[in-house]
Amino acid sequence: AQTVTQSQPEMSVQEAETVTLSCTYDTSESDYYLFWYKQPPSRQMILVIRQEAYKQQNATENRFSVNFQKAAKSFSLKISDSQLGDAAMYFCAYRSVLTSGTYKYIFGTGTRLKVLA
Amino acid sequence: EPEVTQTPSHQVTQMGQEVILRCVPISNHLYFYWYRQILGQKVEFLVSFYNNEISEKSEIFDDQFSVERPDGSNFTLKIRSTKLEDSAMYFCASSEYGPGMGEQFFGPGTRLTVL
Numbered sequence: 001a002q003t004v005t006q007s008q009p010e011m012s013v014q015e016a017e018t019v020t021l022s023c024t025y026d027t028s029e030s031d032y033y034l035f036w037y038k039q040p041p042s043r044q045m046i047l048v049i050r051q052e053a054y055k056q057q058n059a060t061e062n063r064f065s066v067n068f069q070k071a072a073k074s075f076s077l078k079i080s081d082s083q084l085g086d087a088a089m090y091f092c093a094y095r096s097v098l099t100s101g102t103y104k105y106i107f108g109t110g111t112r113l114k115v116l117a
Numbered sequence: 118e119p120e121v122t123q124t125p126s127h128q129v130t131q132m133g134q135e136v137i138l139r140c141v142p143i144s145n146h147l148y149f150y151w152y153r154q155i156l157g158q159k160v161e162f163l164v165s166f167y168n169n170e171i172s173e174k175s176e177i178f179d180d181q182f183s184v185e186r187p188d189g190s191n192f193t194l195k196i197r198s199t200k201l202e203d204s205a206m207y208f209c210a211s212s213e214y215g216p217g218m219g220e221q222f223f224g225p226g227t228r229l230t231v232l
Contacts, residue, residue, distance in 0.1 A: 004159075037223070044121065045208070045223040091160065100172035102148055104162035105210075105221060 002027045004094050006108035013082045014116050020067075021077045021111045023092030029053075033095040035105070036066070036077045040088040048090070051075065079113075087115045119143040121224035123209050129230045130199055138194045138227045140209030149192045150210040150221060151184065153177070160208065166192065199231045 003026045013019035025034070032053045037045040051059045051068050058066050063083075067076045079086055092108040122141045130136050142149055151163040165172040166184055183195045192211075196203055206228050210221040 035220075042225070044225040047220060047222075050220070098165065098173040100165070100167075102165040102167055102172040104150070104165060104173070104175075105152070105160070106162070107152075107160035109159045 002029075002094050002096050002106050004092055004106050004108040006092050006111050008111045009109070010112045010114070012114045012116055013079070015082055015084060017082055018078060018080045019082055019113065021079075021090050021092075021113065023075045023077070023108055025073050025075065025092070025094050025106075027073070027094065027096075029096075032097075034066075034068070034075045035093040035095065036064070036075075037091045037093060038086075038088045039091065039110075045091065049077065082115050084115050084117060087113055089113075119222075121209055121211055121222050123207075123224035123227050125227060126225065127228045127230070129232065132201055132231055133198050136196050136199055136229060138196075138207050138209075138229070140192045140194070140211075140224055141190055142192055142209065142211030143213075143222055144190070146211035146213050146222070148172075148212045148214070148221075149184075149186070150212075151194050152208040152210065152223075153205040154208065154226075155202075155205045163194075163207075196229075199229075201231050204229055204231045 005024045034051045036048040038048045039045045049061045063080045065078045089110045091110045093105040097103045124139045149166040154160045163178045164174040206226045208226045209224040212221045
């Protein structure tokens, strides 16, 4: 079964600095999707960035980028030029295709990011 | 921008009572999901729903749980006889497509407290 591990329960970063959130996963599948979701307090989860496993190029989305190491099963999120609005819970997720043809997300436990002014 | 909405935001109930959690998925989405997150733990998949029937469910989704799309817009999760351990945040999600490029959009969650 697939698992997702986020080893950093909490991280802090100074405004305008860069921070990297870690995520490792375990799977026997060769083709899959990985995601980072952001959950601000009392708000819904918002997709930050997505990576298809068959793509070697790391996904980027403005100030957000990933370091995807398929062999190491590592999927870290880098936030550059951190802003106060980046403060949130960040979840790493693996998308697992179910036998029915639908799919489910397998989430890590999350990393709470604090941005210091 | 379309969003998944959930009501209520917080539900308090007595053990043994039935609760219904409501979700309004994004209107053109065809796939629906429920997840839960017990405080301090990871988000866990409960069930997926497509074409008016359950597609897949986890071991958590036992006979006490049921889902329904009663009117073409709402998607509900019913817990028949709540237990203390059902206290959690429940997230609804929807997606336009199945496997492929489909992305799940999540609602803000309903916090269920069972006393």
